[in-house]
Amino acid sequence: MSKRIQSYSIERQKARWGWIFVAPTLIFFSLFSFYPIFNAFYASLFRKKLLSLKPPDFIGFNNYSYLLKSPDFWNSIRATVVFTLGTFIPLLIFSLIFAIFIMSRKRFQNFFQMAYYSPAVLSSVVAAVIWLLIFDPRGLANQWVNFALNTPGIDHKWLASSVMVQISAMMVYFWKYVGYFTIIFIVGLASIPQSIYEASKIDGANDWKNFWYITLPLLKPTTILVSIMSMLQCLKTFSTQYLFTQGGAPLAPINVITLNIYHTAIRDHRIGRASAMSIILFIIMLFFTWLQFKFSRTDEVSY
Amino acid sequence: MxxxxxxxxxxxxxxxxxxxxxxxxxxxxxxxxxxxxxxxxxxxxxxxxxxxxxxxxxxxxxxxxxxxxxxxxxxxxxxxxxxxxxxxxxxxxxxxxxxxxxxxxxxxxxxxxxxxxxxxxxxxxxxxxxxxxxxxxxxxxNWCIYINKKIFRDVGLDPEKDYPKTWEEMMEVSDKIAIREGEILKRRGFDFRYPYYLVSWVPMVEQLGGKLISDDGKTAIINEEAWLKVLDYMREWGPNGRNLGSPTYTNARKLFNKDNNDVAMCLTGLYQQGRIRADNPEFYESGEWMVVPFPVFENAVKDVPAAYxxxxxxxxxxxxxxxxxxxxxxxxxxxxxxxxxxxxxxxxxxxxxxxxxxxxxxxxxxxxxxxxxxKGHIVYYGESSAKIQSLIREAVESVMLAGVSPEDALKTLKRKVQEVLEEG
Missing domain, CATH: 3.40.190.10 (Periplasmic binding protein-like II)
Structure with a gap:
């Protein structure tokens, strides 16, 4: 009996310390994440203008029904989906290829890691400004492509055609974040025990078989992590599209949800409608986070 | 104590x-x-x-x-x-x-x-x-047209006599001045100030009898024919038309001060003189620039300059x-x-x-x-003027860059501006 009481109190003590350690993070998240989410949801139920001092009108779910009927909002969903699919798939494939390339080097591993990672350190605004200069009709992009394809004088309309401006936005994002995900893959690759490769070598497996039957399956949790992370990041993309439109690119092809939220709140002063849009984006992202949890539970790997 | x-x-x-x-x-x-x-x-x-x-x-x-x-x-x-x-x-x-x-x-x-x-x-x-x-x-x-006289003379034009008085002449003169390498413009004659459509583009529509908002403030886009003509003019101006300029090129006003043979004309205010003096005093003192009035269309029904x-x-x-x-x-x-x-x-x-x-x-x-x-009037101002300006921008640039027809662009613009007016 006394043993049970003792273990019970130890458990309680442990739990208490657990709560103490977790409390700062919980408070932080409550203040800076949960409160803004609830506040945004609350604001989304009102017709509220950013500058007005008058009490806002309660309109229930009218902002949501307006958005679901708005062609502009559906265009933003389209632009976000196209950008996300067009960016996160190449990001996933190439970051894995670059990670394997770096890990296979015997020398200059640190140099390559630094070189690939450096664009991720740059602010998105600086990156987009650099690329705006590159994509100028008289800029380097046209010069390089025309030199490579021997097509002098062709304007590839990097920012001026609705298809090319979407591809350009994808290129900038890919360039900026491929290094970041490469580093995550490198960590995943480094955590695979060398003994497995040694055993397969004794069994006569070649590099290709090693990759397909050892590396790829054991890297599955990292691959899922990278795919979900990159997908969420792509769904939140803003600065590249914002700066492209400031640089004269047409808005509609790259009017992603975040850019639409920004315009609705800052240009149109309709904070209630912008909040409704951000709640919809939050639900979309929550769905993908749920997917991540679902896959990661069934794919735990033990060596 | x-x-x-x-x-x-x-x-x-x-x-x-x-x-x-x-x-x-x-x-x-x-x-x-x-x-x-x-x-x-x-x-x-x-x-x-x-x-x-x-x-x-x-x-x-x-x-x-x-x-x-x-x-x-x-x-x-x-x-x-x-x-x-x-x-x-x-x-x-x-x-x-x-x-x-x-x-x-x-x-x-x-x-x-x-x-x-x-x-x-x-x-x-x-x-x-x-x-x-x-x-x-x-x-x-208010904005007028600044001209680099050297570039005019370079193509055999007399800046004092041959400066563009109409938008039709603006297109012809710009075409004459433009230097292209294939499709890429190396030198532009003139280019618009793209984000500021209420200041300089809506007056072009007004020259042809169009109006942004009716006098009672209830109806958007008056006289569609005038709007279509100016949208068509912009399609012709852009890279899919006569390729005379585009919003994706560097702002003409900034290049003008450098006097680097990049652009012959730009649209800007009296304040530009202070900036030319600061950026390029030699050009400012050279007497090689001049200012002329805002052009009008040949068949304009009203002489409307850029709004102030x-x-x-x-x-x-x-x-x-x-x-x-x-x-x-x-x-x-x-x-x-x-x-x-x-x-x-x-x-x-x-x-x-x-x-x-x-x-x-x-x-x-x-x-x-x-x-x-x-001769002009103050720019359109209202609680939603920033939004209306960006809707006009969307319409013009979709015609110039995305291959949307002027009719479709105008239909969308009218619907959206009307919605803004009705929402208040």
């Missing part, structure tokens, strides 16, 4: 209270303009010296960022004491009653009417709301009364130097006295600007 401690605390309390009562900090947010910064920093020093206990904190931001900085600050009830923006951006602050009306006594005028009398007629209308005056103009600007727009100094209505009074006093002090603003910054403060002064009349090409301004 105890008594001594209480006396000590009392002295500290009194000194803090007295300091708090006399020391006032006025925050003043404005856009970057190096020429203005130089003279306004001097005005601040002089004002602070004449008004002990007052500190003016001047903060500058890029002209593209200041709108959102001020908006977010006001949304959080943390706006600055004094700010200025273009009237299209400021009007929402007036109708949402976020501003303090002009304190004529603090500003040194005997009455409110005296302020109206000091400025040219109509210029204070955009900042007059429900009988109250909410702003004093820092500058009133104002930047008005405004005062935050949520600040204490004392701050508001000092803010208006300081604004009036700055604005009591209109000739210095004109000669050092090349901006026009539209007082009757300045417009009639020898200083204004002796400014190069001031007559061209004055004549165009007399």
């Amino acid at each position: 105890k008594k001594l401690f209480v006396v000590f605390l009392f002295v500290i309390f009194v000194s803090i209270t007295v300091n708090a009562a006399t020391d006032i900090e006025i925050t003043f947010w404005t856009h970057e303009d190096p020429n203005r910064t130089e003279i306004e920093n001097r005005y601040i020093a002089e004002f602070e010296q004449a008004n002990p206990g007052v500190t003016i904190k001047r903060v500058t931001s890029g002209s593209g960022q200041i709108q959102e900085l001020i908006l977010t600050a006001f949304a959080a009830n943390q706006g600055p004491d004094i700010f200025n923006m273009s009237i299209e951006d400021e009007y929402a602050y007036i109708v949402n009653e976020r501003l303090a009306p002009v304190d004529f006594e603090a500003a040194g005028y005997p009455s409110l009417q005296a302020i109206y009398d000091a400025y040219i007629p109509g210029v204070l209308d955009p900042v007059t709301y429900k009988g109250q005056l909410y702003g004093l103009p820092l500058e009133l600007t 727009y104002g930047h008005y100094y405004m005062v935050n209505g949520q600040k204490p009364k004392e701050n508001q009074q000092i803010a208006w006093k300081f604004i009036a002090f700055m604005l009591s130097h209109p000739e210095e603003y004109l000669t050092k910054v090349n901006i026009v403060q539209p007082t009757v006295k300045l417009m009639e002064s020898a200083t204004f009349k002796s400014m190069p090409y001031s007559e061209v600007f004055k004549n165009d301004m007399a």
Whole structure:
């Protein structure tokens, strides 16, 4: 009996310390994440203008029904989906290829890691400004492509055609974040025990078989992590599209949800409608986070 | 000892209270303009010296960022004491009653009417709301065409005679001046100021009899034929037409100052002269540039130049009364130097006295600007003018760049602007 009481109190003590350690993070998240989410949801139920001092009108779910009927909002969903699919798939494939390339080097591993990672350190605004200069009709992009394809004088309309401006936005994002995900893959690759490769070598497996039957399956949790992370990041993309439109690119092809939220709140002063849009984006992202949890539970790997 | 401690605390309390009562900090947010910064920093020093206990904190931001900085600050009830923006951006602050009306006594005028009398007629209308005056103009600007004479002569044109008087001539002259390497423009004749459609593009529609909003304010896009003609003109201008310019090329106004054979003409205000002088004094002094009026279409039904727009100094209505009074006093002090603003910054403060002064009349090409301004009207302003401008931009650029037909672009534009009007 006394043993049970003792273990019970130890458990309680442990739990208490657990709560103490977790409390700062919980408070932080409550203040800076949960409160803004609830506040945004609350604001989304009102017709509220950013500058007005008058009490806002309660309109229930009218902002949501307006958005679901708005062609502009559906265009933003389209632009976000196209950008996300067009960016996160190449990001996933190439970051894995670059990670394997770096890990296979015997020398200059640190140099390559630094070189690939450096664009991720740059602010998105600086990156987009650099690329705006590159994509100028008289800029380097046209010069390089025309030199490579021997097509002098062709304007590839990097920012001026609705298809090319979407591809350009994808290129900038890919360039900026491929290094970041490469580093995550490198960590995943480094955590695979060398003994497995040694055993397969004794069994006569070649590099290709090693990759397909050892590396790829054991890297599955990292691959899922990278795919979900990159997908969420792509769904939140803003600065590249914002700066492209400031640089004269047409808005509609790259009017992603975040850019639409920004315009609705800052240009149109309709904070209630912008909040409704951000709640919809939050639900979309929550769905993908749920997917991540679902896959990661069934794919735990033990060596 | 105890008594001594209480006396000590009392002295500290009194000194803090007295300091708090006399020391006032006025925050003043404005856009970057190096020429203005130089003279306004001097005005601040002089004002602070004449008004002990007052500190003016001047903060500058890029002209593209200041709108959102001020908006977010006001949304959080943390706006600055004094700010200025273009009237299209400021009007929402007036109708949402976020501003303090002009304190004529603090500003040194005997009455409110005296302020109206000091400025040219109509210029204070955009900042007059429900009988109250909410702003004093820092500058009133209209745009005309700047021409690089050397480039004209380079293609065998006489700039004094052959400058474009109509938009049709503008297209022909620009085509003659343009140098292309395949599809890429190496030199442009002229190019528009793309984001500012309300200032310079809507007047082109008005020349053909079109209108943005009906007189009763209920219907958007009047006279569709006029709109379609100007949209078609822009399609022809862009990369899918005669390829004379595009929003994706570097701003023509910035390149003009460099005199690098990049662009022969640009659309800008009197203030550009100060910037040419600062960026390229040799070009400024060379006499190789000139200014001509805003063109009109050959079959125009009205002679409408580019609209003029104002930047008005405004005062935050949520600040204490004392701050508001000092803010208006300081604004009036700055604005009591209109000739210095004109000669050092090349901006026009539209007082009757300045417009009639020898200083204004002796400014190069001031007559061209004055004549165009007399024919024009103030830019469209309303609570949703920023949104309407971006909807026009979407329509024009979809025609120029995305291959959308003028008819489809206009249909979408009309639907969206009408929705903005109906939502209020």
